[in-house]
Amino acid sequence: MAPILDHLVIDVCDRMAAGAARLAALGFQLTPLGRHSLGSANHLAVLEGDYIELLGTDVPGGALRPDIAAYPVGLNGLVFRTEDAGALSAALVSRGVPALPAQSFHRPVDLPDGARDEARFRTVRLDRAAAMDGRIYWCEHLTPEHVWRPEWQAHPNGALSVARVLVSARDPERQAAMFRRMFGEAAVAAGADGRVLLPCGPAVVEVAPHAAVRAELGAAAPDPAGRGDHLVLVALRVRDPAATAALLRAGGVAALAVPGGLRVPAEPVLNATVDFLA
Template sequence: MKNAVSRSTFGGLDHVVINTMRDMDAAAVAFTILGFRLTPRGHHSLGSINHLMMTPGPYLELVGVPPEGLQRQDVVDSPFGLNGLVIACADADATFASLEQTGLPVEPPVAFSRPVTFSGQTEVAEFRTVRFPAACFPAGRIYHCEHLTPDLIWRPEWQVHPNGFCRISKLVVTSPDPAMDVDRYAAACNAVAHQDREGWFVPLGDFRLDVVPGPVARFMELDLLFGTLDEIERRAVAMPNVVWVRQAATCATLRLAEFNLSLTCRSPR
């Protein structure tokens, strides 16, 4: 059923996507060992599979394709690793109409669903998305998502993580021409580009998209916030093929080469 009060406002961050392609099993094991609480595996009607790492606000999604059957082409064709920036919207039709005015190519809303099982019962979560063609943003997918059943996604039991994960704070994107590309990212997010001492960025509530110089367009690094770094550090240093580098008491870098992934982990203390 549709929640009476929308969790999302047009232009805010909804979630960030990590594309595991056909390595979902390995990714789910790795993130569980690192102390993230994963939702049960979902199977989308479009032909993709997922696990979520929820917070009270924006969440982190592992997406991939099943080994057999329908396989979602935009997942197969998109970059491996960090590859999706998803903006919240309350009305996909209104979002599509607004984005058409930006001059960016935009595709009409698409509806899809997936079963969600909790407390011994199964419900159907429903979504509508508004996407840009892949060539529009070669660094990764950017799209808007309307949650028709947010109460099936933001469940309290999925928001507490053994490692203390609590928020997504920043995505760093490289670009050969940040000054030009930041305006396109801002238009796609229904936001305004800004510049500070660190460079160009697009603020989306308490999240920011940083667009920095780089030889190719790429979703480079994601910043995550934790209550403390002690538990995720304890878990990360015990894992093979994982690199944990502590820069300060409140900041560390976590690299998972197996999934082409670099995470900056921060805490307030």
């Protein structure tokens, strides 16, 4: 079972409007506000084969869904794709992976012709005690046509897909051991400086020691906000890095030059570092 990245979740708690405004300032086109049957709200930045999700409540000061209430603002969800959530849950448990039973939910979606339908999903979550300080789960899209719509995939910043996800960890090998149980021994590779690499289609999940992450990101790193092993950065492939840079400058967004592209330091609204790469 080769891992494929489905999406990443940025929790914004009850600051949905501010989170959406920040992603728009970074040049993303967002889907209209969606409301899940589970009690949460979201916006998506839909890319070619994956996406970024803003998740929380659209009620300022409102209660959060119990399974996300404990997480601070930041990049907290690493989501893989599955074609059969029920079968996956059973297969994971048989391999000693502490996976929970499949869960079904939906949210309304307006169609281009003015009709209304539901985007439907089934997910399998890893028991929180066995994961990093965030959520790892799998998503089965029962109605992918209600997510990957062409009119939602054209972003002013030219974003095409997720290229890299960076996790800061005390012991990357601990997370590597779980990845091997989840996806098989061959799925995990060793990187430089004690890093662990999990290729996921066009993206790579990279787990690096805390010290290596501090050395790479410096002041651009997000606030751990009490988290231990946690997601810190998403890098996106863009069509034209120079055009992306111009858009950010025009919008007053500070960005740093990094090899192959640009880095937008973490700030309080999203509390996640964002790279734009060629």
